[in-house]
Amino acid sequence: xxxxxxxxxxxxxxxxxxxxxxxxxxxxxxxxxxxxxxxxxxxxxxxxxxxxxxxxxxxxxxxxxxxxxxxxxxxxxxxxxxxxxxxxxxxxxxxxxxxxxxxxxxxxxxxxxxxxxxxxxxxxxxxxxxxxxxxxxxxxxxxxxxxxxxxxxxxxxxxxxxxxxxxxxxxxxxxxxxxxxxxxxxxxxxxxxxxxxxxxxxxxxxxxxxxxxxxxxxxxxxxxxxxxxxxxxxxxxxxxxxxxxxxxxxxxxxxxxxxxxxxxxxxxxxxxxxxxxxxxxxxxxxxxxxxxxxxxxxxxxxxxxxxxxxxxxxxxxxxxxxxxxxxxxxxxxxxxxxxxxxxxxxxxxxxxxxxxxxxxxxxxxxxxxxxxxxxxxxxxxxxxxxxxxxxxxxxxxxxxxxxxxxxxxxxxxxxxxxxxxxxxx
Amino acid sequence: xxxxxxxxxxxxxxxxxxxxxxxxxxxxxxxxxxxxxxxxxxxxxxxxxxxxxxxxxxxxxxxxxxxxxxxxxxxxxxxxxxxxxxxxxxxxxxxxxxxxxxxxxxxxxxxxxxxxxxxxxxxxxxxxxxxxxxxxxxxxxxxxxxxxxxxxxxxxxxxxxxxxxxxxxxxxxxxxxxxxxxxxxxxxxxxxxxxxxxxxxxxxxxxxxxxxxxxxxxxxxxxxxxxxxxxxxxxxxxxxxxxxxxxxxxxxxxxxxxxxxxxxxxxxxxxxxxxxxxxxxxxxxxxxxxxxxxxxxxxxxxxxxxxxxxxxxxxxxxxxxxxxxxxxxxxxxxxxxxxxxxxxxxxxxxxxxxxxxxxxxxxxxxxxxxxxxxxxxxxxxxxxxxxxxxxxxxxxxxxxxxxxxxxxxxxx
Numbered sequence: 116x117x118x119x120x121x122x123x124x125x126x127x128x129x130x131x132x133x134x135x136x137x138x139x140x141x142x143x144x145x146x147x148x149x150x151x152x153x154x155x156x157x158x159x160x161x162x163x164x165x166x167x168x169x170x171x172x173x174x175x176x177x178x179x180x181x182x183x184x185x186x187x188x189x190x191x192x193x194x195x196x197x198x199x200x201x202x203x204x205x206x207x208x209x210x211x212x213x214x215x216x217x218x219x220x221x222x223x224x225x226x227x228x229x230x231x232x233x234x235x236x237x238x239x240x241x242x243x244x245x246x247x248x249x250x251x252x253x254x255x256x257x258x259x260x261x262x263x264x265x266x267x268x269x270x271x272x273x274x275x276x277x278x279x280x281x282x283x284x285x286x287x288x289x290x291x292x293x294x295x296x297x298x299x300x301x302x303x304x305x306x307x308x309x310x311x312x313x314x315x316x317x318x319x320x321x322x323x324x325x326x327x328x329x330x331x332x333x334x335x336x337x338x339x340x341x342x343x344x345x346x347x348x349x350x351x352x353x354x355x356x357x358x359x360x361x362x363x364x365x366x367x368x369x370x371x372x373x374x375x376x377x378x379x380x381x382x383x384x385x386x387x388x389x390x391x392x393x394x395x396x397x398x399x400x401x402x403x404x405x406x407x408x409x410x411x412x413x414x415x416x417x418x419x420x421x422x423x424x425x426x427x428x429x430x431x432x433x434x435x436x437x438x439x440x441x442x443x444x445x446x447x448x449x450x451x452x453x454x455x456x457x458x459x460x461x462x463x464x465x466x467x468x469x470x471x472x473x474x475x476x477x478x479x480x481x482x483x484x485x486x487x488x489x490x491x492x493x494x495x496x497x498x499x500x501x502x503x504x505x506x507x508x509x510x511x512x513x514x515x516x517x518x519x520x521x522x523x524x525x526x527x528x529x530x531x532x533x534x535x536x537x538x539x540x
Numbered sequence: 541x542x543x544x545x546x547x548x549x550x551x552x553x554x555x556x557x558x559x560x561x562x563x564x565x566x567x568x569x570x571x572x573x574x575x576x577x578x579x580x581x582x583x584x585x586x587x588x589x590x591x592x593x594x595x596x597x598x599x600x601x602x603x604x605x606x607x608x609x610x611x612x613x614x615x616x617x618x619x620x621x622x623x624x625x626x627x628x629x630x631x632x633x634x635x636x637x638x639x640x641x642x643x644x645x646x647x648x649x650x651x652x653x654x655x656x657x658x659x660x661x662x663x664x665x666x667x668x669x670x671x672x673x674x675x676x677x678x679x680x681x682x683x684x685x686x687x688x689x690x691x692x693x694x695x696x697x698x699x700x701x702x703x704x705x706x707x708x709x710x711x712x713x714x715x716x717x718x719x720x721x722x723x724x725x726x727x728x729x730x731x732x733x734x735x736x737x738x739x740x741x742x743x744x745x746x747x748x749x750x751x752x753x754x755x756x757x758x759x760x761x762x763x764x765x766x767x768x769x770x771x772x773x774x775x776x777x778x779x780x781x782x783x784x785x786x787x788x789x790x791x792x793x794x795x796x797x798x799x800x801x802x803x804x805x806x807x808x809x810x811x812x813x814x815x816x817x818x819x820x821x822x823x824x825x826x827x828x829x830x831x832x833x834x835x836x837x838x839x840x841x842x843x844x845x846x847x848x849x850x851x852x853x854x855x856x857x858x859x860x861x862x863x864x865x866x867x868x869x870x871x872x873x874x875x876x877x878x879x880x881x882x883x884x885x886x887x888x889x890x891x892x893x894x895x896x897x898x899x900x901x902x903x904x905x906x907x908x909x910x911x912x913x914x915x916x917x918x919x920x921x922x923x924x925x926x927x928x929x930x931x932x933x934x935x936x937x938x939x940x941x942x943x944x945x946x947x948x949x950x951x952x
Contacts, residue, residue, distance in 0.1 A: 116745060118600040118644055122636035124611040130631065155562065156890045186811065194821065198811025203880045205887030207810075224887050254849060255820070255827040261779040262847070265675045368777065371665070371673045403609050415661025418669050438669050440661075470610045477612025481629050484563045485894055 126469070127476035128514050134483065134506045137493045140329055143337035146316050147344060149493050152324040153486040157225045159322035160487055163235065163336075164498065167217035167310035170285040170348060170429075174302060175294040180252060181306045182212040185219060187248040189241040194248060200234045208235065214285050215348060215428045216498065217310075225323045232335040239311050240339060244303040253295045260292055268438055270365050271373035271539040278361070278535045279377055279432045281354030286427060317344035317497060321490035346500040348429055355379065361537040369540040372444035373437075376451055378533045380424055380433040383499050387524060389512040391424065391433075394521045397463060397471050398422050398454065398529070399435055401478075405454045406435070414450065416443040428499055433528065444538050458525035462518040475513045542893065542915050544903055545736050549743060551752040552724030556903050556912055557739045558731040560896055566732040567629045567897050568638035570646070571904035573727075574720035575622040576699075577692040577760060577838065585699020588619040589663050589708055590716055594626065596655030598645035611637040619697050622837040623908060629897055632733035636742060643746035646726065649717055656710055663705050667698050675778040679948065686772050687786050687841055687944045691763035722753030727907050731900040763788070763839060771945040777952070780827070781848040783857055784946040786841045787937050789833055793909055798921045799933045800833060800842055805881040806873060806930070807831035807844070807864070812880075814864055815844065824849055825857045837909070841944075842937060854947055865938045872931035885922045 138150040169178040186208060187194040201208045206223035208231075219239060223231050263269040273289040280287030318336070320328060381388060392400075399406035399422030406420045420437035439447040463471075482488050496505060544558040579586050594617065595604045608615055613630025628638050671677040680696055688694035699705050728747070730739045766788055789800045807815045808831035815829045829846035848857050892898050906914040936942075 116749075118640070118647075121607050122634075122640050124637055125631065125633040127612055130612070153562075154894065155560075156894050158887075158890050158894065195812055195817050199880075202810045202812045202884060203876075205880075205883035205885070207887075222887075222891065224890060251821065251824060254824070258780055258827040258847060258850065262675055265777075265779060267673065366673075369673055370668045401609070402614075403605050411662055412658060415658040416665070418662055418666040438665070438673070440665055440668070470606060473612045474609040474614070477609075477631055478614060480612065480631055481565050481614070484565060484896060487894065 127473035130476055132510050134503050135489050142333050144341055145343045146341050148318045151321040151486045151490050154323055157323050159225045159228055160222045161320045162218055162220040164216050164218050164317050165311055166315040168213045168215040170215045171310055176290055176298055177302050177306050179212040180298055181303045182210045182217040184244050184248055185210055185238045185242050188243050188245055189237050190243055204230055206231045228325055236335045244300045246300050249300050257292050257295050267365050267369055267373040267539045271375045271537060275375035275377050275537050278356040284351055284353050313340050315344045316341040319490050319494050321486040359535050363539045365539050370441055371438045372441055372538045372540045374439060374444055375436055375537045376534050377432050377434040380431045382431050389509050390516045390520055390524055393513055393516050394524050395422055396475055401474055410447055410450050416447045441540060452531045455529040458529055462522050468518055472513050542899055549748050551750055553747050554727045555743050556729045557736045561733055563732050563896055565629050566632040566635045566734050567900040568642055569627040569729040569900040569904050570642050571727045572624045573725045574624055575620050576697040577621050583704055584695045585705045587624055588697050589705055591617050591619045591624050592659040592663055593655055594645055596652055597650035599648040601644050604641055608641055621693055621697055625901055627897055639742045639746040647750050651714055660705055664702055667702055683784055683946055686770055688763055690761040719756055723750050724752055724755045727904045729900045729904045732896050766942050769940050769943045773947040775949045775951050778950050779952055781950050782948040784845045786843045786944045787942045789840055789842045789937055791839050792837045799925050799929045802881050802925055803934055804831045804833055805884055809884055818864055819860055823860055825852045825860050868934045873927050878927050882922055886919055
């Protein structure tokens with residue numbers, strides 16, 4: 116044995132990655148269902164995805180408030196009773212509201228699916244949005260917001276998104292305390308009626324599925340006036356900021372600066388998207404990236420620095436994000452631009468590129484572990500109106516993209532003048 | 541049921557193998573029996589700083605991450621007050637790469653000056669990001685100092701102060717390695733698409749040549765029983781008043797640990813729990829309230845914390861918490877409520893076990909507690925807790941003399 120010599124490895128290019136197929140069926144009302152029956156643990160996760168994100172709201176916070184309050188009372192049960200229905204069976208019902216979609220999800224032991232699915236049905240058909248529940252929601256959301264507004268990272272993320280899309284766009288708008296004050300129960304009820312009761316829905320169910328899962332889903336949701344998810348979003352115009360550079364003082368006692376550097380970018384449908392994902396990994400997408408190696412592991416300016424492309428359906432942005440020591444924020448920004456320059460001017464050597472390829476393939480392989488993760492992949496494809504072809508092409512791109520292509524993409528997209536630059540202390 | 545096999549090699553390294561052929565991956569998890577509680581009070585934060593240095597190159601491998609990433613793997617680590625855990629996940633075909641990397645850094649580090657310099661800065665930024673630059677960031681610093689008088693749980697994993705990290709020397713690093721990073725002080729868990737034979741062969745090849753070193757015998761001062769209530773008041777630039785109440789509970793291996801754990805579920809596990817319903821929904825004294833315990837190896841803390849609704853008085857908020865505790869002490873709980881928190885626990889365990897990395901880390905932690913097979917007995921132990929035990933323990937734990945209260949007032 117020679118410890119100086121690395122054991123032989125099997126390279127990424129040799130792995131044959133398969134996305135486990137997904138069973139598909141539609142309920143009586145046409146709502147599509149994606150199902151994956153796998154895993155050793157006796158657990159099930161069901162996610163109902165609605166087109167009910169803040170893309171659809173006419174007034175700020177209607178979408179997240181409606182989504183949150185789905186669990187806070189129907190005409191027959193109080194919020195406490197609804198929670199008790201899940202808690203008693205050790206099940207979890209979570210709600211989440213995103214830019215385009217809003218989700219109601221159920222995680223439960225497989226044996227308790229029959230008791231818990233009907234509670235979800237009750238929530239999405241009979242929620243009442245009482246004044247008292249809304250008042251508590253407003254008060255507690257406002258308080259949480261006040262705490263968050265004292266954090267430089269929270270403020271920086273809001274501001275950079277407003278720069279990119281304009282503060283009227285669903286991806287760029289943000290909440291001020293007074294926006295919460297003016298929420299009214301009537302608007303929530305209307306939103307509920309349009310986007311849940313008569314909304315567009317798609318269901319993802321995974322885990323150790325009961326044999327009669329289709330019948331159970333039909334019984335719970337198949338007779339509702341839901342419509343199938345159609346992947347059509349009305350365009351909302353963006354108003355990106357004209358000014359590119361910002362320095363904001365949020366907390367006079369702050370000891371770190373939250374840095375955000377960002378440019379508009381495209382979604383998965385753009386021909387450069389997959390190759391840019393590889394370029395992004397090399398740039399700032401993993402622990403061994405150029406940004407991490409330089410700014411954390413060489414200079415020690417930060418605990419972590421990352422770059423990523425936002426996971427939006429309609430439009431996207433490429434963002435570099437870090438919290439760095441107050442006195443090294445400008446030096447950090449300079450290093451970020453230096454790394455962009457290196458990518459534009461020098462070809463990545465084969466060894467580093469192979470490392471990125473292998474890392475990415477290994478990550479995908481690890482991420483295909485277990486029914487919930489596999490369904491996560493399918494969900495992402497379905498919500499972006501893509502098929503598994505996209506998955507296989509991505510794998511192919513990771514294996515074959517060349518150093519020249521990556522350099523050319525850096526020349527095209529990694530130019531400092533295209534980026535917004537923001538520091539919040 | 542989580543199946544595993546266990547063996548030990550001559551230098552004292554314990555090895556557990558958990559086979560799961562449904563995944564193409566392998567997980568290699570190395571737990572070192574050292575945490576912040578083993579630190580010198582004048583050099584706190586060291587176990588965690590050391591965790592960072594474990595990625596700064598070992599004696600034969602200049603950079604830990606690169607060969608692992610090249611093999612399609614990823615890794616991470618964490619340090620607690622009790623232990624330090626490292627894990628990597630990679631395609632099972634490349635399992636040997638993980639053995640090479642993990643055994644080399646158990647053998648010896650490179651002890652690079654540059655790595656120490658950089659990681660001191662990185663950890664300082666981590667300290668600032670999480671404990672200084674956030675509202676309420678110093679709460680745990682204050683709680684630990686209030687609740688523990690002699691036991692080393694009195695400081696946080698990140699360290700009692702920034703200067704301890706800034707002053708760490710290379711000699712400190714070497715001494716710490718020699719004292720704690722020995723095979724006899726470690727547990728190796730290999731999980732995923734692997735066989736016992738292969739793991740045995742690779743362990744013999746890579747780990748057996750590492751000298752046993754000197755076994756570290758832990759001898760920590762026990763925290764004396766608290767006999768009078770303690771409290772502390774602070775003012776800070778935060779938007780809202782907050783209240784933190786803590787009580788000493790049992791060590792992890794004590795049978796009463798399970799009772800204490802279920803008590804936290806009764807008080808704040810979900811939308812139908814007692815504190816949430818009474819204090820957030822009905823009385824609207826708090827905008828959020830949580831009850832949990834630290835899950836530490838030595839006697840830990842049960843905590844209730846919440847932020848007050850603007851305009852509410854601290855005394856009223858505290859009285860309302862006490863009222864709920866007295867209710868639990870006097871009236872106990874119904875069979876249905878007990879069944880509910882047990883069902884939640886069953887479900888939590890099932891969901892946690894979904895991830896192979898979790899299973900590997902859990903096996904290592906149970907082995908550290910004395911027997912990895914405890915992982916398969918947990919549910920039984922929770923199921924055995926009775927309503928009477930809940931009531932009895934709530935009287936013992938929530939005794940006023942056992943309480944520690946931090947009043948955190950807003951300057952605004």
